[in-house]
Amino acid sequence: MALDKIGIAKRIAQELNDGWYVNLGIGIPTLVANYVPAGIQVEFQSENGILGMGPFPFDGEEDADLINAGKQTVTLLDGASLFDSAMSFAMIRGQHVQLTVLGAMEVAENGDIANWKIPGKMVKGMGGAMDLVASAENIIVAMMHTNKKGESKILKRCSLPLTGVGCVKKIVTNLAVLEVTPEGFKLIERAPGVSVEEIQNATEGTLIVDGEIPEMKID
Amino acid sequence: MINKVVNNVQEALEGVEDGMTFMLGGFGLCGIPENSITELVRKKVKDLTCISNNAGVDDFGLGLLLHQRQIKKMVSSYVGENDEFERQMLSGELEVELIPQGTLAERCRAAGAGIPAFYTPAGYGTEVAEGKETREFDGKMYVLEKAFKPDFAFVKAWKGDTAGNLIFKGTARNFNPMMAMAGKITVAEVEELVPAGELDPNEIHTPGIFVQRIFEGKDYEKRIEQRTVRPKN
Numbered sequence: 312m313a314l315d316k317i318g319i320a321k322r323i324a325q326e327l328n329d330g331w332y333v334n335l336g337i338g339i340p341t342l343v344a345n346y347v348p349a350g351i352q353v354e355f356q357s358e359n360g361i362l363g364m365g366p367f368p369f370d371g372e373e374d375a376d377l378i379n380a381g382k383q384t385v386t387l388l389d390g391a392s393l394f395d396s397a398m399s400f401a402m403i404r405g406q407h408v409q410l411t412v413l414g415a416m417e418v419a420e421n422g423d424i425a426n427w428k429i430p431g432k433m434v435k436g437m438g439g440a441m442d443l444v445a446s447a448e449n450i451i452v453a454m455m456h457t458n459k460k461g462e463s464k465i466l467k468r469c470s471l472p473l474t475g476v477g478c479v480k481k482i483v484t485n486l487a488v489l490e491v492t493p494e495g496f497k498l499i500e501r502a503p504g505v506s507v508e509e510i511q512n513a514t515e516g517t518l519i520v521d522g523e524i525p526e527m528k529i530d
Numbered sequence: 531m532i533n534k535v536v537n538n539v540q541e542a543l544e545g546v547e548d549g550m551t552f553m554l555g556g557f558g559l560c561g562i563p564e565n566s567i568t569e570l571v572r573k574k575v576k577d578l579t580c581i582s583n584n585a586g587v588d589d590f591g592l593g594l595l596l597h598q599r600q601i602k603k604m605v606s607s608y609v610g611e612n613d614e615f616e617r618q619m620l621s622g623e624l625e626v627e628l629i630p631q632g633t634l635a636e637r638c639r640a641a642g643a644g645i646p647a648f649y650t651p652a653g654y655g656t657e658v659a660e661g662k663e664t665r666e667f668d669g670k671m672y673v674l675e676k677a678f679k680p681d682f683a684f685v686k687a688w689k690g691d692t693a694g695n696l697i698f699k700g701t702a703r704n705f706n707p708m709m710a711m712a713g714k715i716t717v718a719e720v721e722e723l724v725p726a727g728e729l730d731p732n733e734i735h736t737p738g739i740f741v742q743r744i745f746e747g748k749d750y751e752k753r754i755e756q757r758t759v760r761p762k763n
Contacts, residue, residue: 358631359557360701370759375560375752376688376700382558382611383758393700395707395735396557396583397639400632404651423655427628434619434628435610441658442632445651476655 312504313485314529319453321346321529322500323412323483326451327353334358334403334443336413337381339453343412354390356408358399358439363391380439400439404446411447413440415454415479417469420516422479422491424452425471437474444475456484456513463515465489465496486510488527495519500527531726534694534718534744539569542717542743546682548575549602553638553683553709554582554592558611558755561702562591565719565747566684570595581605581678583634583705585615590753596624605678607631611755629658633675635708640677642711642740647676683713686747687736690720691729694738703735710740719747 314322320342327333327347334356335341344355344366355364357379364379365386373384387393402408417425424444427437444450457463465482482489487510488500495517498510503526511518536542543566552570556562570578571594578601585604586592593612595601603625609615618624629637630652640648649672653659663674685706688699696718698706710716718736723746 357701359560359704367758367760369762373754373757373759374700375754376702378558378560378701378755382560382755384754384756385758393703395698395703396631396635396705397708400635404632431620434616434626436606436608436628437630437658438608439631441630441656442650442652445654473656 312502314502315485317342318502318529319483319485322488322527323451323453324348326481327351327410329353331409332356332362332407333410333412334408336411336440338414340412340414341381356399356402357385358403360394360396360399361385361387361391363388365391400442403439403442406446406448408447410449410451411443412451412453413443415452415464417464417466417471418452418454418479418482419466419469420491420495421468422477423469424474424479425469426474428472430472440474444478450479450481452479452482454482454484456486463513465514465516467516486513492519497521498524500525502527503529531693532738533692534738534741535692535723536743536745538745539565539719539747542566542719542745543569543573545715546570546573546575549577550575550681551579551679552581553678553680553712554580555685555704555706555709556591557583557701557704559587559591559753561686561698561704561706562586563684563686563717563719564750566717567591567594570600571598574598574600576600577602579603579605581638581680583607583631585609585612587611587755588614590751603627605629605634607634635705637675637678638705638708638712641679642708645677647674649673650675678712680712681714683709683716685710685716685718687718687720689722689724689729690718690744691724691726691738692744693726694718694741694744695729695734696720696736696741697729697733698735707736710736713742715742716740717742718744720744721747721750
């Protein structure tokens, strides 16, 4: 069965390494913070100026002066720090943040990503996404494999205005884990009960299937 | 001590004219100069270019200026929370320059730091880089981005003193310190204004040299855009 958003977040959480600073984008990526594996210490960076971001506040304890990049009220953990936006993006462009997880409308087999604009229809802006994808050593894209019409979002080439070029390394969708390689999308894992054929049918870009493809292990 | 105090918001905004370029601090509705925005709405200055990370919401923050059609051009990184903004942009009434958030922050900082331009990797290969110089350093491509040139910067701090020193709180700091550096005239409104000497010099975020006018603001609403909480048990 295809994963839901929580399943995608759980699978991405398995990619976290001890000691990493991690920036989570809005949407599915935010959920990753709830599933950090036991025994691993990571710190979450919010690009509006927090390191060591904690969970949502208890009801009644919310503070208008303490929000995350999605404008949601949050808390600080012990050891947290606060800083301005120039400092925040110095951390990001300076590659002090080890992992960026973000959503996408389209990803292409050359590692291009599009997630900020649909010409003539929707223009919300890129926020910090262009800085993040241009700089991060590790970028994981969290997304549904297809759009609401059932069309693939895993493409040969992006059709929407780009957020970054040649930057995506790994993609976790409701159907599969894919790695971006010079030859195309390499299928690494299947969602539980999802066949290689189903993944192939939902993938417009070149899919490389090498040998037996294991199922994801999700608790 | 050089005294930076003005009596009220009206005095703080003296010299503001149609067609000017303003910077306004804040991320979402967090740390926005509420009093200065209210006064800009009252003054009805128009044809403004506003540099601010976001454009407020429909009935608060910069949304109030948009509603009165006072803004000619917005320079922002994310504008998703404002329907009127999206409508004016898609219909072509409003000129919009969307730029990456880190580039926005650095263009503010550069403006205040005497750096005319800088190279950043953000936006290379995208429409953000169109018409801009690009250059390779150590095998990676970068885009040349220029410092802003604002007439006024409007910032909001938690505490300030009569010398113009500022301390911010929580994530209300965001763009305020860099914008304070950048303004030809920087107007700082603070929740609490204290005599010089009361703030610990070790804890000042923005030194008073960057602030031309300071006043204690009134009636802060500090609206929360996305109130997210968890139950107590």
